[in-house]
Amino acid sequence: xxxxxxxxxxxxxxxxxxxxxxxxxxxxxxxxxxxxxxxxxxxxxxxxxxxxxxxxxxxxxxxxxxxxxxxxxxxxxxxxxxxxxxxxxxxxxxxxxxxxxxxxxxxxxxxxxxxxxxxxxxxxxxxxxxxxxxxxxxxxxxxxxxxxxxxxxxxxxxxxxxxxxxxxxxxxxxxxxxxxxxxxxxxxxxxxxxxxxxxxxxxxxxxxxxxxxxxxxxxxxxxxxxxxxxxxxxxxxxxxxxxxxxxxxxxxx
Amino acid sequence: xxxxxxxxxxxxxxxxxxxxxxxxxxxxxxxxxxxxxxxxxxxxxxxxxxxxxxxxxxxxxxxxxxxxxxxxxxxxxxxxxxxxxxxxxxxxxxxxxxxxxxxxxxxxxxxxxxxxxxxxxxxxxxxxxxxxxxxxxxxxxxxxxxxxxxxxxxxxxxxxxxxxxxxxxxxxxxxxxxxxxxxxxxxxxxxxxxxxxxxxxxxxxxxxxxxxxxxxxxxxxxxxxxxxxxxxxxxxxxxxxxxxxxxxxxxxxxxxxxxxxxx
Numbered sequence: 095x096x097x098x099x100x101x102x103x104x105x106x107x108x109x110x111x112x113x114x115x116x117x118x119x120x121x122x123x124x125x126x127x128x129x130x131x132x133x134x135x136x137x138x139x140x141x142x143x144x145x146x147x148x149x150x151x152x153x154x155x156x157x158x159x160x161x162x163x164x165x166x167x168x169x170x171x172x173x174x175x176x177x178x179x180x181x182x183x184x185x186x187x188x189x190x191x192x193x194x195x196x197x198x199x200x201x202x203x204x205x206x207x208x209x210x211x212x213x214x215x216x217x218x219x220x221x222x223x224x225x226x227x228x229x230x231x232x233x234x235x236x237x238x239x240x241x242x243x244x245x246x247x248x249x250x251x252x253x254x255x256x257x258x259x260x261x262x263x264x265x266x267x268x269x270x271x272x273x274x275x276x277x278x279x280x281x282x283x284x285x286x287x288x289x290x291x292x293x294x295x296x297x298x299x300x301x302x303x304x305x306x307x308x309x310x311x312x313x314x315x316x317x318x319x320x321x322x323x324x325x326x327x328x329x330x331x332x333x334x335x336x337x338x339x340x341x342x343x344x345x346x347x
Numbered sequence: 348x349x350x351x352x353x354x355x356x357x358x359x360x361x362x363x364x365x366x367x368x369x370x371x372x373x374x375x376x377x378x379x380x381x382x383x384x385x386x387x388x389x390x391x392x393x394x395x396x397x398x399x400x401x402x403x404x405x406x407x408x409x410x411x412x413x414x415x416x417x418x419x420x421x422x423x424x425x426x427x428x429x430x431x432x433x434x435x436x437x438x439x440x441x442x443x444x445x446x447x448x449x450x451x452x453x454x455x456x457x458x459x460x461x462x463x464x465x466x467x468x469x470x471x472x473x474x475x476x477x478x479x480x481x482x483x484x485x486x487x488x489x490x491x492x493x494x495x496x497x498x499x500x501x502x503x504x505x506x507x508x509x510x511x512x513x514x515x516x517x518x519x520x521x522x523x524x525x526x527x528x529x530x531x532x533x534x535x536x537x538x539x540x541x542x543x544x545x546x547x548x549x550x551x552x553x554x555x556x557x558x559x560x561x562x563x564x565x566x567x568x569x570x571x572x573x574x575x576x577x578x579x580x581x582x583x584x585x586x587x588x589x590x591x592x593x594x595x596x597x598x599x600x601x602x603x604x605x606x607x608x609x610x
Contacts, residue, residue: 217517218525222551270606277599284592292551295562295580297469297588300389302380309373312366321360 095155096212102148103169107203109141110176110196117193135180138196142176145203149173156213158221159230163214167233168206171346172199174237178271182241188267190248191241198240224288231282235275236345239314239338242271246317246334253328265327268334269318275338276314279345283307310344313337356431365425372418385411394477397470422463429460448605455598462595465588473558474581480567482574493579494537495561500575503529506568527551532563532575548577558583 113134120130149169152160160166179195182188219225245268252264286307287297298304317334324330355361379385388411392400397415405412433456440449479487481497488494504525511519527550535545536556544556553560559581567574 215518216522218520218522218527218550221522221527266606270603273599273606274603277596277603280592280596280599284589284596287589287592289551291582291585291589292553293562294564295475295553295560295578295582296393297582297585298466300392302377305373305377305380309370309377312370312373316363316366316370319359319362319366321358321363324363 095151099148099151099155099165099169099213100207102144102151103203103207106141106144106148107200107207109137109144110200110203113137113141114193114196114200138176138180138192141196141199142173142180145169145173145176145199152213156216156220158216159226160233161214161220161226161229162233163211165206165210165212166214167236167346168202168210170230170233171237171240172202172206174234175199175202175240178238178241179244182267182271185267187264188245190252190264191244194244194248195241198244222289222292224285224292227285228282228289231278231285232345235278235282236342238271238278239275239342239345242268242275243335243338243342245271246331246338250328250331250335253331265331265334268331272314272317272334272338275341276311279311279314283311306344310341313341353431353435356427357435358428359432361428362425362432365421365428368421369418369425372414372421376414376418379410379414384408385414388412395475396473419467422467426460426463429456433457433460451598451601451605455595455602458591458595458598461591462588465584465591469582469584469588473583476579478564478576478578480574480576482572487577487579488537489579492539493559493581494540495577495579496535496537496542497532497575497577498535499533500566500573501529501531501533502566502568502573506573509566509568530566532577534561534577536561536579548575558585 116130116134116137120134149160152166152169160170175195176199179192179199183192183195214220245264249264249268290299291297314337316337317330320330320333324333376385380389385408388405388408391404391408392411392415394400395403401412401415433453437453474489474491476489476493479495481487481495483497483500486494486496508519508524530549532548533546534548534554535542536554536559537543544554546554548554548561548563550563550565553562555561559579562578562580564576564578567576
């Protein structure tokens with residue numbers, strides 16, 4: 095089954111790279127014509143279908159949701175990011191983010207293909223739902239937060255280059271993606287507290303992992319509670335970019 | 348004067364700096380947790396209720412105590428800031444302006460405050476007793492009258508997997524090699540010498556009696572035979588904590604949906 099998963103992931107990476115290449119080759123003018131855009135979309139959706147198939151094969155083989163491990167992490171994070179990019183990224187004011195999102199999906203798959211150790215062994219702890227949900231929701235949060243990062247970063251770059259002053263829809267969409275990522279992350283933490291409560295009697299521990307998880311949630315809240323001096327779009331986008339980048343490093347690596 | 352102080356506490360800039368402060372302290376704690384002198388203090392805080400740790404053991408861990416004081420004070424400042432912000436928002440929003448967005452926004456911040464408060468209260472309420480490595484026939488009594496009798500330890504798999512290294516444990520203790528349902532401890536929970544409940548304790552399946560739970564964290568195997576690592580915990584706030592945590596997630600999700608509808 096692992097071979098099938100790897101083949102599907104390779105096919106997915108090829109499709110996403112073709113989608114990016116077509117958009118790059120056609121340039122912005124051709125996008126308006128639509129043909130290159132439609133072709134890129136077809137390849138991207140094919141890539142997404144391959145990725146969904148690979149993930150489903152993984153779930154069927156392990157009979158559980160994904161947990162941390164290079165192959166399972168990158169496959170699931172890539173899948174969630176691809177869904178965000180292909181569904182939300184279709185909105186006109188978010189279309190800048192599509193090529194970047196597809197590139198990141200492609201990079202995640204390629205890294206997994208070259209560095210993986212196979213699927214994780216079925217450690218007995220993984221059969222509990224609270225344990226599975228802890229990893230699954232955390233990795234899902236990772237995918238959504240990469241999307242939020244791309245939205246913040248693309249808005250930040252656009253504002254730095256064009257020095258626009260009007261409020262772009264990008265920041266609002268990025269903030270919404272950030273909150274959705276925070277919801278998923280909190281869902282993971284909730285599952286983690288259930289797990290901890292059943293296995294040790296405590297809902298949380300004074301430990302490095304707990305401190306880092308709490309810091310992650312507060313880092314996600316920082317861009318939403320920025321003082322007035324940060325309300326300027328450039329600063330808000332920059333702050334969102336940095337905070338989501340820090341969180342992604344914590345969750346995905 | 349009252350209005351001025353409320354305004355000062357309700358500042359978003361204060362929220363920002365306090366959040367930054369807590370993030371900084373948490374990362375400082377995460378870094379220091381790698382050093383034995385700090386890790387020992389944290390282990391002590393995990394073994395008993397923090398209030399007991401402060402009164403009995405904190406003097407030998409001054410750095411941990413200082414860090415903890417900083418964290419509690421900063422979190423307290425965030426709590427006051429949150430209360431002031433909510434009061435101001437409630438007062439400044441006209442009655443006809445209080446739609447779904449207003450109530451969800453207010454609700455999620457109130458519940459966040461509740462979750463934070465419960466985190467704090469868990470440090471001073473209930474009772475935690477240190478882990479005990481127990482064998483068949485052994486008993487354990489606490490100062491407050493609770494006790495545990497281990498009648499039987501049933502382990503049907505190869506006992507050698509219990510001594511695998513931490514790094515190899517995930518490979519060695521797979522679903523096929525470790526039957527989590529069949530491996531169990533038969534025990535009785537006592538209070539002042541009288542049995543209050545008896546039953547099987549499995550990993551992730553504690554023996555419970557009201558707010559008391561007896562948890563099994565792992566099995567051990569050595570020259571003296573099989574043993575089980577058990578612990579008695581009295582946690583009166585667990586249910587409330589889980590309910591408020593779930594409510595926080597639900598209100599935050601409702602906030603996301605409202606944002607989607609608006610965009």
